[in-house]
Amino acid sequence: MAGIPQSMASNVLNATTPTGTSGAPGSFTAFAAGAMKVRLNSTSSTASANGTQLTGTGYTAGGTAVPAASTASSSGSNVTLPASSALSWTNGSGGSWSIQSFDLTDSAAARSWFGDFNGAPITVANGNTFQIAVGGISIGLA
Amino acid sequence: MSDQQSESPEFDEGHGWRVLDADGNVVASGGISEAKPTVWVGEYLAEASRNQGEQE
Numbered sequence: 539m540a541g542i543p544q545s546m547a548s549n550v551l552n553a554t555t556p557t558g559t560s561g562a563p564g565s566f567t568a569f570a571a572g573a574m575k576v577r578l579n580s581t582s583s584t585a586s587a588n589g590t591q592l593t594g595t596g597y598t599a600g601g602t603a604v605p606a607a608s609t610a611s612s613s614g615s616n617v618t619l620p621a622s623s624a625l626s627w628t629n630g631s632g633g634s635w636s637i638q639s640f641d642l643t644d645s646a647a648a649r650s651w652f653g654d655f656n657g658a659p660i661t662v663a664n665g666n667t668f669q670i671a672v673g674g675i676s677i678g679l680a
Numbered sequence: 681m682s683d684q685q686s687e688s689p690e691f692d693e694g695h696g697w698r699v700l701d702a703d704g705n706v707v708a709s710g711g712i713s714e715a716k717p718t719v720w721v722g723e724y725l726a727e728a729s730r731n732q733g734e735q736e
Contacts, residue, residue: 541715618712624691640713656696657710665702671695677715 572645577601583652594631616678635662
């Protein structure tokens with residue numbers, strides 16, 4: 539299960555259809571400025587709700603900001619993230635993490651995309667480190 | 681322990697994710713993870729189908 543939250547789907551639909559004044563395109567609700575974040579969850583996210591976020595030492599609630607700008611999509615190509623360096627979390631919670639899914643959010647926690655990790659659930663024992671490679675998440679419309 | 685960004689050279693583009701033990705050994709790994717709305721559409725249609733079945 540992966541994809542786009544209902545809120546984002548409506549945002550795109552409204553901005554690209556005649557839902558605005560006198561049949562003009564509706565407005566797009568912009569995301570917050572600031573680096574977007576990758577949030578890790580122990581359950582699957584769905585179109586209507588986030589998954590259950592990880593907790594404990596080594597994980598900051600709300601997720602971790604991406605390190606740099608991703609290459610913009612062109613000709614319908616996917617956008618991959620993170621750019622330039624991997625994302626990394628070391629589990630110091632005292633117990634194992636079970637990682638099922640991610641959410642991509644803006645800096646104010648509004649969701650734009652979500653998906654299960656390939657091979658989930660991923661067990662990360664206490665003291666171990668979970669990393670997402672450069673380009674380890676791929677987001678596309680095709 | 682806190683969030684940090686790795687610059688490990690052997691774990692670059694083309695990989696998905698990995699789990700390292702305290703010595704830096706790879707104990708698990710997986711491919712690139714994807715998010716596509718087409719899957720969401722399938723999810724939506726499946727839910728609509730289930731709802732229709734419950735009403736009948």
